[in-house]
Amino acid sequence: MNRIGKHATPNRPTGKFSFGMFTFVICFLYTPLVILVAYSFNQSKMMSWGGFSLRWYSELFFNSESLWHSFGNSAIIAVTSATISTAIGTLGAIGFYWYRFKFKKLIRIAAFVPILIPEIIIGVSLLIFFAGIKLNLSLFTIFLAHTTFNIPFVLMVVTARLEEFDFTIIEAAYDLGAKELQTLAKVILPAAFPGIMSGFLIAVTLSLEDFVVTFFVSGRGSATLPLHIYSMIRFGVSPVINALSVIVIAGTVVLAVLSRNVVKYMFQK
Amino acid sequence: MKKNLGPAYVAPITVWLCVFFVIPISIIVYYSFLTKGFNGGVVHKFSLDAFRALYNPTIFKITFNTFWVACVSTAVMVALAVPAAYYMARSRHKNFFMLLVIIPFWTNFLIRIYAWMAVLGNNGVVNHALLSMGLIDRHIQFLYNTNAVILVAVYTYLPFAILPLYSTIEKFDFSLVEAARDLGATKLAATLRVLVPNIRGGITTAVLFTFIPAFGNYAIPQIIGGSSSYMLGNVIARELTVTRNWPLASSISLVITALTTLGVLIFMRFNRSASEEARERAQDNAPMSAMPQVSAQSTGTGASE
Numbered sequence: 001m002n003r004i005g006k007h008a009t010p011n012r013p014t015g016k017f018s019f020g021m022f023t024f025v026i027c028f029l030y031t032p033l034v035i036l037v038a039y040s041f042n043q044s045k046m047m048s049w050g051g052f053s054l055r056w057y058s059e060l061f062f063n064s065e066s067l068w069h070s071f072g073n074s075a076i077i078a079v080t081s082a083t084i085s086t087a088i089g090t091l092g093a094i095g096f097y098w099y100r101f102k103f104k105k106l107i108r109i110a111a112f113v114p115i116l117i118p119e120i121i122i123g124v125s126l127l128i129f130f131a132g133i134k135l136n137l138s139l140f141t142i143f144l145a146h147t148t149f150n151i152p153f154v155l156m157v158v159t160a161r162l163e164e165f166d167f168t169i170i171e172a173a174y175d176l177g178a179k180e181l182q183t184l185a186k187v188i189l190p191a192a193f194p195g196i197m198s199g200f201l202i203a204v205t206l207s208l209e210d211f212v213v214t215f216f217v218s219g220r221g222s223a224t225l226p227l228h229i230y231s232m233i234r235f236g237v238s239p240v241i242n243a244l245s246v247i248v249i250a251g252t253v254v255l256a257v258l259s260r261n262v263v264k265y266m267f268q269k
Numbered sequence: 270m271k272k273n274l275g276p277a278y279v280a281p282i283t284v285w286l287c288v289f290f291v292i293p294i295s296i297i298v299y300y301s302f303l304t305k306g307f308n309g310g311v312v313h314k315f316s317l318d319a320f321r322a323l324y325n326p327t328i329f330k331i332t333f334n335t336f337w338v339a340c341v342s343t344a345v346m347v348a349l350a351v352p353a354a355y356y357m358a359r360s361r362h363k364n365f366f367m368l369l370v371i372i373p374f375w376t377n378f379l380i381r382i383y384a385w386m387a388v389l390g391n392n393g394v395v396n397h398a399l400l401s402m403g404l405i406d407r408h409i410q411f412l413y414n415t416n417a418v419i420l421v422a423v424y425t426y427l428p429f430a431i432l433p434l435y436s437t438i439e440k441f442d443f444s445l446v447e448a449a450r451d452l453g454a455t456k457l458a459a460t461l462r463v464l465v466p467n468i469r470g471g472i473t474t475a476v477l478f479t480f481i482p483a484f485g486n487y488a489i490p491q492i493i494g495g496s497s498s499y500m501l502g503n504v505i506a507r508e509l510t511v512t513r514n515w516p517l518a519s520s521i522s523l524v525i526t527a528l529t530t531l532g533v534l535i536f537m538r539f540n541r542s543a544s545e546e547a548r549e550r551a552q553d554n555a556p557m558s559a560m561p562q563v564s565a566q567s568t569g570t571g572a573s574e
Contacts, residue, residue, distance in 0.1 A: 018359075021352035022366075028349075029373040029427065032384035035394055039387065047387065047397045092282030099275025107283055114290055116477065116533055118485020120502045121522050124509060125293035128519070131310070132296060148289040151282060180274060209378050212487050212502075216509070229379045233492065237387050245380045252375040256368055 033249055040242035047237060056243040064240065070228035073139060074208055077224060081146035082203035088147075089154025090196050094188060096155075097162045098170070115152045122149055123216035130217065137219030145217045146207045153206060154199035161195020201259055294526075301519035309513035319516035323524065328504070332524075335500045338415060339484040342422040346479045347472065349423075350430035354471075355464075357431075358438040367435065374428035381425050382492050386412065413495030421493055422483050429482070430475040437471025438464075477533060484529055501525050 040057070044050025060067070096108045114122060126145050127137075135141060169191065173183045189196070211226040218227060232241055301319050303311040322328075357366040373381065388394050389411035396408040411417060441464065449459040465472075487502030494500070501521055508518035 015352075015356075018352040018356035021349060022356035025349055025353040025427065025431070026369055028424070029370070032381070032388050032424070033373060033376065035388055036380075036384050039394070047392055047394050048401065088281045088285055091278045095275045095278025095282075099273055099278065101273060101275040101279075104275070104279075107279060110291075111282055111286055114286070116481060116529070118481055118502070118525055118529060120485045120487045120505060121294075121297075121526050122290070124505055124518060124522050125297045126289065127509065128296055128300060128515065129289075129293035144289060148285070151285060155282065205375055209375075211379055215488075216506075226377060226379050229377065229383070230488075230492070233379065233383045233386065237390055237392050241380070241383055242387065245376075245383070248377050248380055249372070252372055256371050256375060 033245075036242050036245045037249065040239065040246045042239065042242075045239055056239040059240050060243045060247070066223075067225075067228055067232075067244070070223045071225045073142075073222060074225040077139060077143050077146055078204045078207040081143050081150055081207050082200050085147045085150035085203050086154050086196060086200040089151045089199060090158050090189075090192070092151070092155050093158035093162055093195075094184070094192070097159060098188075111155055112152055114149055115156065119149070119210075119212040120216075123213040126213070127216040137217055137222065139222045141217045141219070142214055142222060142224065145213050146210060149210070149213060150203040150206055153202050157199040157202055158192060158195040161192050161198075165191050297519045297522050300516055301523050303516050305514045305516045309515060311515050316516070319514075319520035322514075322517050323520060328521075331499050331501055331504055334415065334498065335484060335486075335502075338418055338422060338486065338490075338498070338500060339480055342419045342426070342483045343476055343480045345419070345423050346427050346430040347475055349427065350434050350475055351472070354431050354434035354438050357435050358441075359443075363435075363439070370428050370431050370435075374432075378425060378488070379492075382421055382489060385417075385421050385424065386493060389417065412493045413498070415494070415498040418486070418490050418494045418498045418500075421489050422486060425489065426479045426482055429478040433474035433478065434468065434471045437468045437474075441467055473537065476536060480532065481529055484532075485525055 039047060041052050041054065042050055043053035043055065092111060096104065096111075122145070126141070126148070130137060130141050170183060170187055173187045178186065209226070210224075211230060214224050214227055215230070218224065223231070229241065229244070232238055300311055302315055302317070304314045304316040304318065306312050357363050357370070360366060386393065390396070391408045391410060391412075393411075395411065396405075399405045400408065445467070446459045446463050449463045450456070454462070485502055486500050487506060490498050490500045490503055491506070494503075501524070505518050505521050505525075508514045508521065
């Protein structure tokens with residue numbers, strides 16, 4: 001978004017084929033969600049229409065304590081793991097980008113490997129590892145696991161941002177007498193801030209989303225929202241989940257719109 | 270650069286990933302060569318049982334099924350994503366379209382799976398509609414088979430294909446296509462021979478980001494798959510939590526890791542875009558001075574912040 005105008009798109013009609021495919025994709029992505037929204041207001045417990053009702057929402061808000069508890073767990077883990085992984089990933093990105101040192105290439109490639117490995121492998125290996133060091137499965141193990149899979153994503157996003165900007169401003173800072181830490185705090189971090197912010201947001205999203213890894217490393221009483229949803233949907237369609245879905249979708253829309261504006265604002269400043 | 274603080278910067282990431290990634294993976298490798306314990310866990314005695322157990326028709330069938338699901342869903346996703354991303358990148362409303370793609374993508378993974386249960390499930394909307402219209406006497410089982418797994422995999426991972434393609438196509442200089450057209454290329458030829466080679470990086474990312482999760486799929490076949498659509502991920506989970514044969518769970522994990530790594534390596538080798546290579550060469554040889562173009566582009570952004 002910071003590149004508006006650099007590759008200005010000519011306002012020329014685009015192909016019918018690509019328009020058709022795009023329309024299809026959007027319909028495909030939204031149809032199931034729209035159906036969930038519609039049926040969340042259904043009086044009937046079944047998927048046949050029984051009239052408008054808000055009963056599933058009152059069920060969701062006033063009669064689903066364990067669900068809200070799991071939501072709290074998810075929020076705690078998302079914020080903590082995103083914070084730690086953003087700090088670690090950002091430092092790593094800066095280190096890889098500006099310095100040369102022994103084994104740099106190897107470490108750098110190795111740091112991206114967790115992205116390329118199926119989630120289930122991370123879950124299984126961490127479960128076996130935690131069992132090996134006799135660490136009881138709890139919110140803490142989930143936090144460790146989420147931080148682990150978040151770090152490479154933060155690294156990737158921040159690196160991408162660093163690659164976009166100018167080395168010379170750092171040289172300028174040094175030439176003007178800035179110390180290493182001053183340069184980091186006053187030049188590098190502010191310049192990389194949009195990348196750090198999107199790294200953090202991605203980490204929060206991935207953490208809130210995650211089912212597979214969490215499934216393996218969670219213990220009794222440490223269910224996150226996705227685990228709770230999983231235990232509910234195993235018994236089939238439930239109107240309460242329809243209502244929950246609407247809340248989740250609405251939250252997602254708000255978050256997406258807000259974060260877009262935040263990003264825009266940051267770029268324009 | 271004055272002092273070399275590089276190692277200090279990368280120490281946290283290196284330590285963290287060593288402890289929580291490299292060591293656990295090494296333990297898996299180690300466990301796969303051990304004897305299984307009676308109630309989960311392992312006996313520290315060398316054994317190849319876990320690998321021998323892989324050599325059986327059921328595992329072969331499941332491995333084939335896993336490949337099938339991953340390949341078909343990846344192919345469908347890329348086929349849908351290239352034109353869709355192209356349209357988005359060329360549109361005047363690209364920011365809005367981006368948002369449209371991101372919203373379902375950020376909606377919880379399990380809710381997206383669940384949405385298809387509500388649509389196609391035995392008590393789902395489609396079955397209800399067909400029943401009430403009298404077109405069928407009893408519900409049709411749409412879910413709990415391999416095609417349902419592919420459908421839902423495409424649904425949940427499609428944005429992973431669209432987003433990288435979108436950002437590559439958006440950066441593509443379309444005057445190249447115009448030049449090709451002016452020089453007499455047909456629309457199709459210009460697309461295939463100018464656009465596609467230039468967005469190869471995006472296609473690679475799209476394939477990797479869709480194939481890997483589809484291959485290591487666990488949740489989707491677990492929730493809306495049936496016994497016929499079992500995938501390797503489900504076997505691991507079963508061995509780990511139900512049968513409690515940890516060496517076998519480890520050896521299957523190794524197989525998945527090896528197969529995905531191999532696939533990724535082969536794919537990257539064939540698809541390494543020329544621009545990437547050139548960029549790396551430039552970086553290796555002359556890190557600061559050889560990037561005038563990058564500097565020129567980013568001075569504006571850098572200065573404005």
